Amino acid sequence: MTGVRRRFGAVQAVDGVDLELFPGEIHALVGENGAGKSTLAAIAYGAVKPDDGAVTSDGVVGLVHQHFKLIERLRVWENVLLNREPRRGWAIDVAAARARVDKLAAAYGLAVDPDAVVETLPVGIKQRVELLRELDREPTVLLLDEPTAALAPSEIASFFTTISALAARGTAILVVTHKLAEVIAYSRRVTVMRAGRVVARHFTSETSADAIAREMVGGEVPALAARAATVTVPLLEVRGVSARSATSVLTDASFAVRAGEIVGIAGIEGNGQTALADALAGVVPFTGELRFAGEVLRADDSPASRLQRGIRVIPQDRRHEALVLSWNVIDNVVLGRQRALARANYADAAREVIELFDVRPPDPQAIAGALSGGNQQKIVVGRTLTAQPKLVVAYQPTRGIDIGAAALVQSRLIEARNAGAGVLLISFELDEIFACADRVLVIANGTFAGEFDRANIDRGRIGALMAGHA
Amino acid sequence: MNATLAAILAILGLTLVKATPLIYAALGGVLSERAGVVNIGLEGILIAGAFTSVVISGATGSPILGALAGVVAGMLLAAILAFAATRLGVDQIVAGTGLNIAALAAAAFGLVLVYHQPGASHEVPALGIAGERILIVSAFVAAVALQLVLARTPWGLRVRACGEDPSAAEAAGIDALRTRFWAVVIGGAIASLGGVYLSLAELDLYSDGMTAGRGFIALAAVIFGRWTPLGATGAALFFGFFAALQYSLQRAGVPSELMQALPYLAALVALAGFAGRVRAPAADGVPYVRP
Amino acid sequence: MSAVLRRPVVRDIVVVLVVVFGVGSIAMLLAHVSPLDGFGALFDGAFGTRSELAETLVQTTCLLFPALGIAIAFRAGLFNIGAEGQLILGGFAAGWLGAQFPLPGYLAIPMVLLAGALAGGVWGAIPGFLRARFGANEVIATLMLNVVAALLATYLVNGPLQQGGAGASETGTLPKAAQLPDLIADSRLTWAFVLALVIAFVLRWVLQRTVFGYELRAAGDAPEAARRAGIDLSRTAFVAMALSGALAGLGGATIVAGVLHRFNTGLSPGYGFIAIAVALVGNLDPLWIIVASFAFGVLQSGGVAMQAEAGVPRDVVSLVTGLVIIALAGRRVVAKLRST
Secondary structure, eight states: OEEEEEEEEEEEEEEEEEOOOOTTEEEEEEETTTTTTHHHHHHHHHOOOOOOEEOOOOOOEEEEOOOOOOTTTTTTTHHHHHTSEETTTTTEEEHHHEEEEEHHHHHHHHOOOOTGGGGSSOHHHHHHHHHHHHHOOOEEEEESSSSSTTTHHHHHHHHHHHHHHHHHOOOOEEEESSOOOHHHHHHEEEEETTTTTTEEEGGGGGGHHHHHHHHHTTTTOOOOOOOOOOOOOOEEEEEEEEEEEETTTEEEEEEEEETEEEEEOOOTTTHHHHHHHHHHHTSOOOOEEETTTTTOOOOOOHHHHHHHHHHEEEOOOOHHHOOTOOOOOOHHTTOOOTTOOGGGGGGHHHHHHHTTTTOOOTTTSBBBSSHHHHHHHHHHHHHHHOOOOEEEEEEEETTOOOOOHHHHHHHHHHHHHHHTTTEEEEEEHHHHHHHHSSEEEEEEETTEEEEGGGGGGOOHHHHHHHHHHO | OOOHHHHHHHHHHHHHHHHHHHHHHHHHHHHHHHHOOOTTTTTHHHHHHHHHHHHHHHHHHHHHHHHHHHHHHHHHHHHHHHHHTTTSSSOHHHHEEEEHHHHHHHHHHHHHHHHSSSSSSSOOOOOOOHHHHHHHHHHHHHHHHHHHHHHHSSHHHHHHHHHOOOOHHHHTTTOOHHHHHHHHHEEEEEHHHHHHHIIIISOOOOTTTTTTTTTHHHHHHHHHHTTOHHHHHHHHHHHHHHHHHHOOOOOHOOOOOOOOHHHHEEEEEEEEHTTTTTOTTTTTTTOOOOO | OOSSOOOOOOOHHHHHHHHIIOOOOOOOHHHHHOOOHHHHHHHHHSSSSSHHHHHHHHHHHHHHHHHHHHHHHHHHHOOOTTHHHHHHHHHHHHHHHHHHHHHOOOHHHHHHHHHHHHHHHHHHHHHHHHHHHOOOOOOHHHHHHHHHHHHHHHHHHHHHTOOTTTOOOOOOOOOGGOOOOBBSSSSBBBBBBHHHHHHHHHHHHHHSSHHHHHHHHHHHOOOOHHHHHHHOHHHHHHHHHHHHHHHHHHHHIIIIIIIIISBBTTTEEEEHHHHHHHHTTTTOOHHHHHHHHHHHHHHHHHHHHHIIOOOTHHHHHHHHHHHHHTGGGGGGOOOOOOOO
């Protein structure tokens, strides 16, 4: 790729990038969220056309997407062979299709059941299907966008074994990631992007994770707020709670959150976190016992009643679950408190959030949809925390935002804890949990698997528990 | 022959007559929705099929040509909706509503232009008993054929993929917009046969409002039938049965308006009973816009 | 965005003009009439004389009520395609009650209007309830109920609630006290027009400045975010549909009490459907809908003259209306509610 440029609206996503991939190598492309990595991969694949610049490749290019492009209600073989189905006369040759998937799976060591319906599969297996779909096209170049986001630590190792074998066969591999440990362990070259540009290129052996991190951020990572000593008081008690939200299942969960502490729930995406967050928010029913400040919470409570008690959830998907993108900042800040606040005070509430959370541009009339992800998230977190909640459930509060905004959000959560709120931090990023939490709980397969105090954090053990090993 | 048996056979026969246009319309609706486009404009397509077939049959003297013209007209109307839904990404339900209004008005306008009288056309060469029977049987053949096409052919798989997740379909190299477009147009061709049946098989003319909301009953049949061709056909037969009962019950003193309302009330009950338990194609009604 | 008028986009206005004048001209040529004559007759018939202008305002009023109702539903994320049925039943309730129970004016008029609003409101609440309780698609429900409403009204007016003699398909004449007072003497234009304008302003205020309006808009613009913010989506859907139906029903009542002075099964030439176009052209903003109602009112009243004077069938107006709806269907893509 040479001189590639691509603009989306007001954002120059990719600004003059040159990139070369060689056969037989794993090449890592790193950068913060918003640096342009995924866009560059999409351009390399051909899904997005660059405004400027050229892309040439020697053979088929395959792309395994971060959010799988699988059709949930179809079967594995239908997804793998979509648009390339073996035929017999006018119909699809189903037996041949199944056989081809089996053969492919065996060749690459990725066992799957061709007849399974995709929506019933766990995330790790779904990724195999996504991978098989691209491998069936026999690509000479394979692009992988955040491939390990949804994998357990042990699955990550076997994933990279597969990928390394592919590279050994001569495929050129690009892994787009922000996980520096994997970059150091598995890649041969690394390219660092920041704000749409390439800022550094190295052979992996000649650099370090710290150096790459500094290049990604363009400076030092901002420090978090200090943790004050707090007196903890019982706040939330969860006993034997089970819940279900779409495909997320929580089974028999028991734990407690005290006022003045941050409890971190570490786990891989897709292990019941959404069911837990939604049950606490009052969006889905639950069985079991849930007590808040001594009072029993009912399974048929509405979200409004949870808000009234002072339980506030920062949802995982700000664009669809938290903000009204076509509205301005004021109306978004007020959302959730539109009855509690007097109309005359709406603008003041907005200004408070803008100031305390450094929302840019600092314009209450700005349309939320036009703001960057980081600023959108600041509005969501800001309106939640300025409402003085007793319990904050923060579900992936720094997802997809730049490091500066992430540090600010984490600091504010710590300050809320210092001021006496209880914080339940559900995150897929272990570093975030370790930086913020007083206690760490591990969730795997919908159940809680272990508990660690801040002083006794054991990364290896936590990783094993997350993968479902006792 | 025993009088009761004769009566039952008569009702069954009438059921088939009443159900056939519904089956054609419902099949068109199923194909369109499985690809992800809600076709509220089925009523307009029926009107187009009914009106055009009469005019051409009268002009050429050939009901077969008339029927073909009716199908072409239905395809054209469906193409308008398909274009608006795929290339322009408009709200499909609103566009379909507009299509119905425009089609009814165009047919009424056409009546004055061609026959110099509002309300109804002159009588034209019709398809006759043989033609009527062929159309009835063909409806069931079409239902089975569509079921097979959707379930077993490559094109059917692609249609289903576009209806579930057009962006994933595009990732596999399918042109989701074009697939959706053709599904709607072919669905329109099938549906228009229902209109042709109404004007050239059951009768031999076109009159203002003769489709009488059958396009909407067909939509209910699509939902009832869980978006499958055979299911929708079964639902259409069910509604046709109610329509057939209308005359007999009327003679028994039940108010005619109640009988006319029965299919609609039945559909409402179905909506309430089935809603939440049935799942439409996941991307049904959601316009796909290429990033 | 929130406090600013949702201005109709210039592009949309151009599209509407192209459709109306372009397609209209083609149709007129097909009818062997020059577009100049055809459109000339239309506009002349719409406001050539004072009484013709009054009639145009009558048509404007007939469209304004249901259009406001449809817009409220749209803003809440719902499709009310059943305004026609709600209008018919509202008109029937008004006509029947007004003729059945003669009362002095200051009681009769509110009773008649209220009856219309209630009847329409109930008819709108049914699909609202089905949506809230069963998650049933309100599009199909309102479509079905349209037909049922017309059949129900026909049945009642000719059968058990007969007032005008069997087969007359109309109720008895409203006593003078129940008839709306004229706004312009010797015309069909009554204070219903003013009432409609007032309601439009009130609705705009409610949408922009009240908590109810805020929650309704949130339910329409971002249902998942609204739910998690504590807004009761089922209740909002129910209330929005009921309110929408009430507005359409009120419209039917004003037609009966102001224009026809009786209910008649032919009281609406499809106002409930034309109102969909009106709501879209007005970009779902009550104040712009007033303007759009006037535009379509011109087409409706001018269309009569166009047929009489220039010989162009009135169906051209409906044809153009349908095409405008298709053309403007991109105005609003309603967020789909995730069903659990």
